[in-house]
Amino acid sequence: MDHTAEFRRWKAQCLSKADLSRKGSVDEDVVELVQLLNGREPYFTTSSCAGRIILLDGDINGFEVQKQNRCWLLVTHKPCVKDDVMAALKKANGDAILKFEPLVLHVQCRQLQDAQILHSVAIDSGFRNSGITVGKRGKTMLAIRSTHGLEVPLSHKGKLMVTEEYIDFLLKIANQKMEENKKRIERLYNCLQHALEKENITNARPKEKIKDKNKSSYTRKKKRNPEEAHSKCFTEENVKECENDDDLGISVTIFPEDY
Amino acid sequence: MDHTAEFRRWKAQCLSKADLSRKGSVDEDVVELVQLLNGREPYFTTSSCAGRIILLDGDINGFEVQKQNRCWLLVTHKPCVKDDVMAALKKANGDAILKFEPLVLHVQCRQLQDAQILHSVAIDSGFRNSGITVGKRGKTMLAIRSTHGLEVPLSHKGKLMVTEEYIDFLLKIANQKMEENKKRIERLYNCLQHALEKENITNARPKEKIKDKNKSSYTRKKKRNPEEAHSKCFTEENVKECENDDDLGISVTIFPEDY
DSSP, rough: OHHHHHHHHHHHHHHHHHOOOOOSSOOGGGGHHHHHHHHHEEEEEEEEOEEEEEEEOOTGGGSSSSSGGGGGEEESSSSOOOOHHHHTTTTTEEEEEEEEOOOOEEEESHHHHHHHHHHHHHTTOOOTTEEEEHHHHHHTTOOOOOOOOOEOOETTTEEEESOOOHHHHHHHHHHHHHHHHHHHHHHHHHHHHHHHHHTTTTTTSSSSHHHHHHHHTOOOSSOOHHHHHHHHOOOHOOOOOOOGGGGGGEESSSOOTOO | HHHHHHHHHHHHHHHHOOSSSSSOOOOGHHHHHHHHHHHHHTTTEEEEEEEEEEEEEEEETGGGSSSSGEEEEESSOOOOOOOHHHHHHHEEEEEEEEEOOOOOEEEEESSHHHHHHHHHHHHHHOOOOOEEEOTTTEEEEEEOOOOOOEEEEEOOOOEEOOOOHHHHHHHHHHHHHHHHHHHHHHHHHHHHHHHHHHHHHBBBOOOOHHHHHHTTTOOOOOOHHHHHHHHHOOHHHHHHHSSSGGSSSSSSSSSTOOO
């Protein structure tokens, strides 16, 4: 089987399978992005998380515990208020940690070139920790990741180490990050649409069909302005935002700006 | 010029240039790793940070400020004590944030295949956010990154939002993460050596020559046991550690374990 045929088979297989995540469905904030990618011949998404605030309870050795052994006290993809966290913290008996995790999206790509286009769009949209993986069997995957996190220890052996006022302050920051993350997802969607048009990457199937198929599970909340979308893509502001986080204060022999 | 000759030219050019980082030299904890990579034909490092604890003072809008406008109140690549942070915090008049940032290493690779080998070693050593970038001009870069961070807001408009006891608690965690990061760097070094031998990737120049060259600026602190190095590479513990952070609780249609 040639590579394109094999990719098509993988894609069909993947998209026909049940969603194996805890939640069992794609997060609302990335449904459109996931649909846009899955609707194009060279891409399909294999996992996604739109971004979330989570409260984990580790054992008393904190970071050493395996993630799968941690107890999830709270998970939300929406802005979060102090009372929710205070209630969840009552169940903590180890070292509780509050985290904001931005978008993570894994996209399998037909060819390296397709991954390069998507990677470039992701970086331009502010997802600077994105990167390609090429497997031994030729599977090419792009992981879209942001540098934009938060990880705050809150309790030790069940004892709260901070004040309620601090938690309130912290949640304002976490909610702001959530908002900024949503903006970046919008920007990624718009830039991707623009890039796919430019590269003339055709739909895998008629757009209407996809929309119909997903109508029941998702209603578009916000109408995008296509003009806004295009003008948003390559403004100076974006370019600034796309500067690598790693280029400050670290040992640089030469930092390739145009690699 | 063919690709290999062009790569050699880039490499020679890069390694002959001055270190442009603030610090002006490679961090002690990654000197050996950087030397190992630069001593092999298909690789050279373009930037590195071994891992650090930093205290930043942002403006009062916190996260919105450009990183380059932030004031660095404290930077250390060594374990950190409360008094240092308390002293540095006195200079904060915005929103101070304490961060632990693990190893970040950018390595330019001759070919995609060379990047794949290094990427695989990085993932196996616990650097799960690593990824390849392939530029338009064919430059192939691997960014080695860990998921292993910490980002904690400490003050708001110059006012400390947490207790000294909390800062003490927080620094214990940050120092533990620093220690774990060092172990991962050691593991990466050992696994890389093993992989290079297996792939039969030869030295770019005789090993002794490199060591001699760097003797003046660096003295090896700890003798590695080669047997330990090999046995460390593919233990069950490592495999567990290498499970993707993203595979819990996120929307998964299918997660490719063997891509």
